Amino acid sequence: MPSASSHAADRRTGFDRALLGGKAVLLVAAATLVLAFPRMAPDAFILSVGVVIASYAALAVGWNFVGGFTGYISLGHAAYSGLGGYATALLIIDGGLNPWVALGVGALGVALVAVPIGVASLRVRGASFVIVSIAMVLILLLVSQSWSEVTGGSSGLRVPRPFGEDVLRPEQHERFFYLHVALVVVALLVWWAIDRSRFGMGLKAIREDEDKAQSLGVPTFRYKLVVFVISAFFTALAGGLYALWFGYLDPIFQFSILIGSYMVLMSLLGGIRSLLGPVVGAVIVGYALEYFKNQYGDTQFHLVALGLLLGVVVLFMPDGVLPAIGSLVNRFRPTAASIREESAAELLERSEETRQAEEVHR
Amino acid sequence: MSGPLLLQSIILGLLLGGLYALLAAGLTLYFGVMRVVMIAHSAFLILAAYLAWYFHRETGIDPLFSLVITVPLFFVTGVAMQRLLLSRLRPATLTMMSVLLTFAIALTIEGMLGYVFSGTQRRIQLGYSGSNFEVFGANIAAVKLIAFGLAALALLGLYLVMKKTRFGQALRATIQHPEAARLLGINTDRIAGYGFGIGLATAAIGGTALSLDSTIYPSLHWHWIGPLMAIIVIGGLGSIPGAAIAAMVLGVSQSLLQVPMGTTWAQTVFYLALFATLMIRPQGFFGGRLAQRF
Amino acid sequence: MSSGSSSLRSLETEGLTKSFGGVRAVDGASVAFQDGRINALIGPNGSGKTTFFNCVTGMIRADAGRVSYRGKDVTGAAPHRIAAAGIGRSFQLCRIFPRMTVLDNMLVGVRPQGVVHRLRSSRNGDDISRARALLARVGIDHLERSEARDISYGQQKLLELAGVLMTDPDTIMLDEPAGGVNPALLGRLGTLVRELNAEGRTFIIVEHNMEMVMSLSHHVVVFDRGAPIAEGDPATIQNDPRVLEAYLGV
Numbered sequence: 001m002p003s004a005s006s007h008a009a010d011r012r013t014g015f016d017r018a019l020l021g022g023k024a025v026l027l028v029a030a031a032t033l034v035l036a037f038p039r040m041a042p043d044a045f046i047l048s049v050g051v052v053i054a055s056y057a058a059l060a061v062g063w064n065f066v067g068g069f070t071g072y073i074s075l076g077h078a079a080y081s082g083l084g085g086y087a088t089a090l091l092i093i094d095g096g097l098n099p100w101v102a103l104g105v106g107a108l109g110v111a112l113v114a115v116p117i118g119v120a121s122l123r124v125r126g127a128s129f130v131i132v133s134i135a136m137v138l139i140l141l142l143v144s145q146s147w148s149e150v151t152g153g154s155s156g157l158r159v160p161r162p163f164g165e166d167v168l169r170p171e172q173h174e175r176f177f178y179l180h181v182a183l184v185v186v187a188l189l190v191w192w193a194i195d196r197s198r199f200g201m202g203l204k205a206i207r208e209d210e211d212k213a214q215s216l217g218v219p220t221f222r223y224k225l226v227v228f229v230i231s232a233f234f235t236a237l238a239g240g241l242y243a244l245w246f247g248y249l250d251p252i253f254q255f256s257i258l259i260g261s262y263m264v265l266m267s268l269l270g271g272i273r274s275l276l277g278p279v280v281g282a283v284i285v286g287y288a289l290e291y292f293k294n295q296y297g298d299t300q301f302h303l304v305a306l307g308l309l310l311g312v313v314v315l316f317m318p319d320g321v322l323p324a325i326g327s328l329v330n331r332f333r334p335t336a337a338s339i340r341e342e343s344a345a346e347l348l349e350r351s352e353e354t355r356q357a358e359e360v361h362r
Numbered sequence: 363m364s365g366p367l368l369l370q371s372i373i374l375g376l377l378l379g380g381l382y383a384l385l386a387a388g389l390t391l392y393f394g395v396m397r398v399v400m401i402a403h404s405a406f407l408i409l410a411a412y413l414a415w416y417f418h419r420e421t422g423i424d425p426l427f428s429l430v431i432t433v434p435l436f437f438v439t440g441v442a443m444q445r446l447l448l449s450r451l452r453p454a455t456l457t458m459m460s461v462l463l464t465f466a467i468a469l470t471i472e473g474m475l476g477y478v479f480s481g482t483q484r485r486i487q488l489g490y491s492g493s494n495f496e497v498f499g500a501n502i503a504a505v506k507l508i509a510f511g512l513a514a515l516a517l518l519g520l521y522l523v524m525k526k527t528r529f530g531q532a533l534r535a536t537i538q539h540p541e542a543a544r545l546l547g548i549n550t551d552r553i554a555g556y557g558f559g560i561g562l563a564t565a566a567i568g569g570t571a572l573s574l575d576s577t578i579y580p581s582l583h584w585h586w587i588g589p590l591m592a593i594i595v596i597g598g599l600g601s602i603p604g605a606a607i608a609a610m611v612l613g614v615s616q617s618l619l620q621v622p623m624g625t626t627w628a629q630t631v632f633y634l635a636l637f638a639t640l641m642i643r644p645q646g647f648f649g650g651r652l653a654q655r656f
Numbered sequence: 657m658s659s660g661s662s663s664l665r666s667l668e669t670e671g672l673t674k675s676f677g678g679v680r681a682v683d684g685a686s687v688a689f690q691d692g693r694i695n696a697l698i699g700p701n702g703s704g705k706t707t708f709f710n711c712v713t714g715m716i717r718a719d720a721g722r723v724s725y726r727g728k729d730v731t732g733a734a735p736h737r738i739a740a741a742g743i744g745r746s747f748q749l750c751r752i753f754p755r756m757t758v759l760d761n762m763l764v765g766v767r768p769q770g771v772v773h774r775l776r777s778s779r780n781g782d783d784i785s786r787a788r789a790l791l792a793r794v795g796i797d798h799l800e801r802s803e804a805r806d807i808s809y810g811q812q813k814l815l816e817l818a819g820v821l822m823t824d825p826d827t828i829m830l831d832e833p834a835g836g837v838n839p840a841l842l843g844r845l846g847t848l849v850r851e852l853n854a855e856g857r858t859f860i861i862v863e864h865n866m867e868m869v870m871s872l873s874h875h876v877v878v879f880d881r882g883a884p885i886a887e888g889d890p891a892t893i894q895n896d897p898r899v900l901e902a903y904l905g906v
Contacts (some may be wrong), residue, residue, distance in 0.1 A: 131594075132637075300475075
């Protein structure tokens, strides 16, 4: 028995090492592609699509702090990207701040505002939480449309360009592409740090069974609120950065449930519980969206495509693409023994062995 | 606000509340039978409105007659949706996934409407579109009264079915305690399907009522889902009477606020009430024992 | 085992009351469990044991009454505060974290000690060896890498207990531990409880299995219609006419 299992263990670690090597290669290849993208892009339009996809990735990762760790699905997360956009713009226009300072301060402001919002929303779970998140973004839409003195109302708000007018458009696209990618990387690093920490373990327990987690001593409300604020911060940064690039804010697009649903779909498709899932989802869905918008132009057909895609993912692939690939890969993993129903007798036998071994050692 | 204006606002609010009540009742049914948050409810509402408009445009007959087609059609669609799509979802993550699935359905409907009918705003013009009635000294548009009448009739019908029929009893049992209902021999899966069908039928009626009086466009459903969701949370998730009461209260409030504050700001009353509910009594105010903390 | 009264106070309630609609599930219950002993809470179905349990552990808010632990008032405290006070609990229908591995299930219970502690990696040597030791103690250490939803119900029950032990509780409350468990595993559970009690942990066990209650516990509290009707050691309780009346309705 011992020799067989240790032999199998060797094979397992051999497989794991190969897997790790494979993942590293893929990661390096992907990173190279991403960094080289602006040079490789044939024209400014493709480059701008790249910026849009990078922005989606940033938004999806920001959303996934809450969705992935706690399992709370927010359909109204565009509230925070929208607030980030307006905060950045208004701090520049009315506050006279430097654009990058405005971006940071604006995001911090949104994080602060997210505290009372979180205190109210996180008191409820499941369906009620979703409803509240939708209500949040709808009310912000209403307010921003009506409060024209501040937000420009439905006629929109022009955001001053941080790089000045003499920097050509392709150059602007390239710079903002790298900026968005940098934001994604930073957000992923924070996500990774939380994932491996005890705080993250508590959050994941909340996702699996919130009451059970609480009974084990996890301060669930506090934990949920902290990760909610972190999520709002990164989402606001993404919104503000996009505002600086796009140069124009319209309430309908800033506080859009649709964009909120993109964030959900992308994270869900890529894999809500994985680090790179939202990024993968953003690339796939983002590309598909831009393709449909391009092909079908002004008709609302891309909504149909989006709706169908979301429906398919929910019905057939609720865990997402990356986990599906993960379990496919695991099929090839050499196993020592399958998990089988251990009879009570075997269980007793095993624990007797352990006790006898302990007796001997004493 | 002057006396007659106040009275008019209240009456309009009651009429509006009636429509909200019918729609919120439908929304509550979905949640009651299956713990599903049916975001597509308002999208079906708008779809029904479009169908009524299209019916009127093509046949010239009063759009109210489109109910003959839309109510059974929507009922069947509701049953089909429950049996074929929603029952596929895993029970562990049902609520969450149902939100996303019904959201997807809503997007698809909006997209199809935009594709088929384009984004142009539509409005039905009827012979009696402009006529008014005197109600307690206030001037009320005939179409609003008809819409209210329709909603009230439908609600009455729903009440009678729920309280007086065998089916209604089975439906109530399924909502209150599905396991016990099953032990009593009730086919809860089939009942859930019918519950869904009824819910969608209310959307058909509500949509037709809406078409008489409003300008419709594909993305209009977003204006309705927010207030409706707020209503059912405030009323208490899972309680039809709770939803009806909350609907009336909020309808009147919205109407009263419309004069001093304008339409857009008046809509915020729903969200303010929602947040107040969350802070004070998250399980809702009017639902009583039936309301769930969700 | 150890006889005589203990000087330390354990879990106590005073006039605890909870109603659901018109039904008084817990009706002015005043109980004092004994520290360092194995306490059992028994009673016929519907006597309010589980509601009492849930009120005490913070799952439900009682309508009236006080709960104290070791002299400190914990009435209405949230479940995580109850856990921090040193009370661990299991659930009637065994609850574990289904999509997490057995080892990760254990690591959730590590007691938090400040912000920096929480930011550190959860998969560190100390916590893992402690988790492994506990898993070995209950006999499921070989399942460390399996997902909790893939192991058998009996194994999940052991995992739940091991997970509670990870929080290092002074008092362990078990809600019907014998539910759905076969006789062999039941014996193992009983042995574990005795061992842990000998190490100084107090037990409060809600249970229907009379054999287990009588053989295991030092102190028995009998509930009927939402309040305690009798208290004492197993032998006395078995012969108490009030207890027989409650169970048999005689």
